[in-house]
Amino acid sequence: MLMPQRQTSALHAHDRGPSTFGESLTPPLYLTSSFRFEQYEEGSQVARGEHPGYVYTRSGNPTTDATSRVVSVWEGAASSLVLASGMAAISAALLSLVRPGDEVLMSPVQYGGTYAVRHGLGDAYGLTFTFVDMTNIDEIKSHISSKTRAIIVETIANPGMVVPPLDTIGSLCQERGIALIVDNTFATGYLYRPLGDGATLVVNSATKYMNGHGDTLAGTVSGTIEALAPVKALVSQMGSIASPFASYMLWRGLATLPLRMDAHSRHGLAVAEGLADMASYGRVIYPGLANHPQHRWVRDHFHGGQAGGMMAIELAPDVSPDDFMDGLELFSRAVSLGDTTSLVEQPSTLTHRSLTADESRIAGIHPGLIRLSIGLEDPDDLLVDLGQALKRARHAQ
Numbered sequence: 331m332l333m334p335q336r337q338t339s340a341l342h343a344h345d346r347g348p349s350t351f352g353e354s355l356t357p358p359l360y361l362t363s364s365f366r367f368e369q370y371e372e373g374s375q376v377a378r379g380e381h382p383g384y385v386y387t388r389s390g391n392p393t394t395d396a397t398s399r400v401v402s403v404w405e406g407a408a409s410s411l412v413l414a415s416g417m418a419a420i421s422a423a424l425l426s427l428v429r430p431g432d433e434v435l436m437s438p439v440q441y442g443g444t445y446a447v448r449h450g451l452g453d454a455y456g457l458t459f460t461f462v463d464m465t466n467i468d469e470i471k472s473h474i475s476s477k478t479r480a481i482i483v484e485t486i487a488n489p490g491m492v493v494p495p496l497d498t499i500g501s502l503c504q505e506r507g508i509a510l511i512v513d514n515t516f517a518t519g520y521l522y523r524p525l526g527d528g529a530t531l532v533v534n535s536a537t538k539y540m541n542g543h544g545d546t547l548a549g550t551v552s553g554t555i556e557a558l559a560p561v562k563a564l565v566s567q568m569g570s571i572a573s574p575f576a577s578y579m580l581w582r583g584l585a586t587l588p589l590r591m592d593a594h595s596r597h598g599l600a601v602a603e604g605l606a607d608m609a610s611y612g613r614v615i616y617p618g619l620a621n622h623p624q625h626r627w628v629r630d631h632f633h634g635g636q637a638g639g640m641m642a643i644e645l646a647p648d649v650s651p652d653d654f655m656d657g658l659e660l661f662s663r664a665v666s667l668g669d670t671t672s673l674v675e676q677p678s679t680l681t682h683r684s685l686t687a688d689e690s691r692i693a694g695i696h697p698g699l700i701r702l703s704i705g706l707e708d709p710d711d712l713l714v715d716l717g718q719a720l721k722r723a724r725h726a727q
């Protein structure tokens with residue numbers, strides 16, 4: 331019996347559809363809302379779970395399922411769901427675990443949309459959110475109470491590039507009976523698998539590296555079959571499943587996930603090293619550099635010690651952030667990340683603009699903090715572009 335590597339399993343994880351016309355090499359794209367039954371009784375048997383098949387795409391579709399099997403290979407999960415966006419995944423994962431009155435611990439450094447959940451979903455469902463430094467286990471322990479139901483944390487936190495010790499947090503959660511939700515967007519299951527370190531559910535904005543081409547919105551939730559069952563029920567009620575077309579696009583992106591993540595990581599390291607040599611313009615924050623506070627953890631726990639393609643620059647006070655971003659020629663001024671081409675954004679005015687002044691201060695977000703998503707261009711070209719824009723931005727003062 332063959333025991334293939336993950337990339338081999340991922341490439342072969344889909345069904346090939348009915349063989350009336352010969353089996354399809356790629357997963358067939360079932361662009362249909364409903365499924366037709368030859369005999370009505372067959373449909374009700376499928377609906378009752380007594381017969382395999384599909385009834386209605388909001389509850390399940392073969393293309394979406396084909397993609398979810400590939401996601402499970404990468405996350406090392408028994409089961410996965412492909413949803414309409416990363417935020418759909420985060421909301422469904424959280425709501426599947428909490429009840430009114432519960433407390434949730436979250437990091438002050440995280441994606442702005444997840445931050446916003448504390449007021450939106452939090453107020454609507456009577457949840458209390460407490461901010462905790464996830465790199466400090468004693469601080470996490472000191473905030474756990476009888477009401478603490480879940481911890482939500484990012485593998486590499488957006489935008490400060492903080493990497494919490496997820497193995498230690500996972501053990502703590504298992505000891506205390508607390509659910510751990512990990513947002514694995516910056517790393518993906520290729521670089522790191524949180525489920526192996528005690529996470530209850532792993533979510534991804536698949537809009538980013540998993541799809542990898544900047545042309546699809548999608549999200550994923552992965553875990554055990556038992557952990558996924560309430561998520562699946564909620565997704566059907568909220569109607570937040572991914573469309574078959576988005577699922578297909580994600581499947582296509584995932585076929586090259588390891589190749590792209592290796593390249594993003596290689597280019598990320600080369601750019602970060604180059605920026606470190608231009609230190610008079612600012613400080614680069616990248617977990618692949620030896621001076622990053624959690625570098626050793628990344629080196630020991632991430633696949634090949636690779637750190638991906640995301641980084642932040644804290645510009646020197648005499649470098650104008652606007653002139654720097656406007657002076658870039660190869661980087662696109664745009665939100666999102668993990669695309670084939672390089673992107674630049676200022677969290678304080680875009681992705682994290684909803685944070686209060688106090689929250690921004692704690693999260694280390696200020697106008698001089700600029701987030702870079704390093705694409706698949708030649709890193710030497712990117713460094714020339716960054717160098718000329720930094721130089722002009724200082725002279726523009």
Ligand SMILES: Cc1ncc(COP(=O)(O)O)c(C=O)c1O
Nearest residue numbers: 415416417441488515535537548
């Ligand atoms: C770390 C992280 N999680 C979740 C999201 C939300 O994903 P989506 O935009 O697909 O809803 C983002 C979006 O930027 C993100 O950066």
